[in-house]
Amino acid sequence: MRLDKFLKVSRIIKRRTVANEACDGGRVSVNGKTAKAGLDVKPGDIIEIAFGSNTTRIEVLSVAESIRKEDAQSMYKSL
Numbered sequence: 001m002r003l004d005k006f007l008k009v010s011r012i013i014k015r016r017t018v019a020n021e022a023c024d025g026g027r028v029s030v031n032g033k034t035a036k037a038g039l040d041v042k043p044g045d046i047i048e049i050a051f052g053s054n055t056t057r058i059e060v061l062s063v064a065e066s067i068r069k070e071d072a073q074s075m076y077k078s079l
Helices: 003-009 016-024 069-075
Strands: 028-030 046-051 054-060 076-078
Touching: 003 016, 003 028, 003 046, 003 069, 016 028
Parallel strands: none
Antiparallel strands: 028 046, 046 054, 054 076
């Protein structure tokens, strides 16, 4: 699954266009490397997102095309 779509489906970032802009702006890295929006995400990947002065680290646990809002947090684990 594309990185920008994963961020939207898992509800880490609210809209896909915002996720796309964050990736293009160099604020998202996967496994220590700056990532583009089209990067393939798979379980076990570590994603770091810079939100202003805060950095969020998560581990991808599962990938699903669509998921209910209540179950979205089961797709990742905060580190």
